Amino acid sequence: MKLTELKPGQEAIIRQFDNSEISLKLLEMGCIPGEKILIEQAAPLGGPISVNISGYSLSLRIAEAEGIIVDLTN
Numbered sequence: 001m002k003l004t005e006l007k008p009g010q011e012a013i014i015r016q017f018d019n020s021e022i023s024l025k026l027l028e029m030g031c032i033p034g035e036k037i038l039i040e041q042a043a044p045l046g047g048p049i050s051v052n053i054s055g056y057s058l059s060l061r062i063a064e065a066e067g068i069i070v071d072l073t074n
Contacts, residue, residue, distance in 0.1 A: 003068040011038045012070035019067030
């Protein structure tokens with residue numbers, strides 16, 4: 001599932017990226033496959049989402065988050 005399909009409070013593990021154009025940027029920001037990612041907030045009307053990864057908060061544009069494929073944690 002895509003990161004944008006999660007709701008605030010949900011946690012997942014990054015599996016892979018489906019957009020090679022932004023994958024290097026995501027890796028540089030700490031979005032590494034195997035890392036846990038928590039959705040903190042989602043702005044309305046297609047605004048950015050705030051996530052917590054590796055202990056810090058990061059804001060992602062919807063276009064960036066669309067390219068992150070995740071698996072839900074239980």
